[in-house]
Amino acid sequence: MTILFMEPLSRGxxxxxxxxxxxxDIHKWFVVGFNAFLAGLMDATSGSGGGRAGKSGxxxxxxxxxxxxxxxxxxxxxxxxxxxxxxxxxxxxVGVLTWASSRGVFMxxxxxxxxxxxxxxPWREYQKEGNSLFVWRLLFGLFTFVVFGGLFAWFFVQxxxxxxxxxSRALPIFFIxxxxxxxxxxxxxxxYITLFLQEFVAALMFKHRISAxxxxxxFLDVFKKYPFHFIGFGIITFLLMLVFVLTVIxxxxxxxxxxxxxxxxxxxxxxxxxxxxYAYRAFSLEFLAQFxxxxxxFPRLAVPEPAAPAAPAV
Numbered sequence: 001m002t003i004l005f006m007e008p009l010s011r012g013x014x015x016x017x018x019x020x021x022x023x024x025d026i027h028k029w030f031v032v033g034f035n036a037f038l039a040g041l042m043d044a045t046s047g048s049g050g051g052r053a054g055k056s057g058x059x060x061x062x063x064x065x066x067x068x069x070x071x072x073x074x075x076x077x078x079x080x081x082x083x084x085x086x087x088x089x090x091x092x093x094v095g096v097l098t099w100a101s102s103r104g105v106f107m108x109x110x111x112x113x114x115x116x117x118x119x120x121x122p123w124r125e126y127q128k129e130g131n132s133l134f135v136w137r138l139l140f141g142l143f144t145f146v147v148f149g150g151l152f153a154w155f156f157v158q159x160x161x162x163x164x165x166x167x168s169r170a171l172p173i174f175f176i177x178x179x180x181x182x183x184x185x186x187x188x189x190x191x192y193i194t195l196f197l198q199e200f201v202a203a204l205m206f207k208h209r210i211s212a213x214x215x216x217x218x219f220l221d222v223f224k225k226y227p228f229h230f231i232g233f234g235i236i237t238f239l240l241m242l243v244f245v246l247t248v249i250x251x252x253x254x255x256x257x258x259x260x261x262x263x264x265x266x267x268x269x270x271x272x273x274x275x276x277x278y279a280y281r282a283f284s285l286e287f288l289a290q291f292x293x294x295x296x297x298f299p300r301l302a303v304p305e306p307a308a309p310a311a312p313a314v
Contacts, residue, residue, distance in 0.1 A: 003229045003290050005236055012283030016275050019115055031119060032111045033271035036278070038104025040270065041097045042137075043198070066156050098137055103130035105198070109206045112282055113297050129205045136197070136212035144190050151186065155179050195234055196223075199284040207297040222291045233287060237280075244276055 020029065073080040106126035110116050155176075196219065197212075204215040223230055252260035263269040270277065289296035 001291070003226060005232065005287070008286035008290065009236075009283045011286045012281075013279045015112070015282040015286075016279035019112070020275055020278060025117075028117045029271055029274055031117045032108075032278070033274045034119060034267065035104060035107040035111050035122075036274060036281075037267050037270035038100060039108040040277070041101035041104065042094075043101075095138065098141070099131075099134045102134035102137060103127070105133060105202050106130055106206055108281065109203065109285075109297070112278065112285065113206070113299070126206070129209065129211075132211040132213075133197075133202060133205065136216075140193065140197075147186055147190075148183070151179065151183055192231070192234055195237065196230065199233075199281075200230075200288050203285055203288055203297050204295070207295075218294075222295065226291070233284070240280060244273075248273075 020032075073083070103123055103126065106129055107119065107122040110118070110122035110126070116122065197216075201212060201215045201219050204210070204218050205212060208215070208218070210218070248259075248263060252258075252263075262272060285297055289298060
């Protein structure tokens with residue numbers, strides 16, 4: 001079996017052009033754009049800046065920060081209650097957005113696979129699959145929180161112990177680098193799991209109307225045979241997103257930052273950039289379709305059977 005990358009990308013691009021520009025329908029853009037916006041509610045990523053090491057004394061203050069913060073909270077119970085309440089509210093909001101986004105994933109799939117301009121019908125039709133995806137994403141989110149929370153807790157505990165023991169000042173640098181590499185590895189693994197869930201597992205749930213667990217089993221069957229092809233898909237996805245970001249930067253500069261002002265409006269930004277989201281989602285579906293009919297979510301026209309020859313006239 002020959003697995004290609006550029007051909008599915010080209011087919012996805014052509015699907016986007018046919019759906020969004022032939023003919024151009026602004027109503028369709030806003031409806032499909034809403035589905036895409038809902039599907040991508042939890043896809044936004046945020047970077048984190050590294051702190052400055054500065055003098056060696058600053059490292060000691062930094063590594064003991066959790067203990068200092070905990071002592072401050074114990075001395076200020078009102079602030080502790082307010083922060084706890086804010087955390088609970090934040091978790092509840094994230095949960096609601098994840099639930100809505102999980103339903104939106106199937107709404108956007110419906111828009112692309114069947115070229116539908118609908119919101120309410122796919123919202124109801126794929127309720128079961130959306131809820132299953134939500135539960136899986138919620139559990140995986142808790143798992144990643146535990147993993148990265150454990151990494152950071154280990155960093156502060158072990159780092160404070162090394163600092164207090166009076167080891168060489170150069171050691172914290174290597175300690176931070178080692179933890180950074182470990183964190184990067186965990187990010188790559190979690191990133192690929194998220195990518196496969198969003199692009200392939202959800203598609204199999206959509207096609208076969210099955211739960212997230214059953215779809216994962218179905219996906220892993222083919223992943224075991226072609227792991228490097230799926231890893232390559234992740235690399236291409238990263239490159240495509242990099243091109244998109246550079247395009248947005250150039251567009252903002254050319255329009256004297258007016259384009260950036262439009263793109264900070266959540267829903268409107270998705271509508272404006274809908275061709276990119278549509279083409280990429282169609283690309284991932286076309287890529288998956290290469291692995292066999294059971295992985296092809298697009299309806300294929302049946303080939304008519306040849307007509308039987310007419311009986312000779314008597």
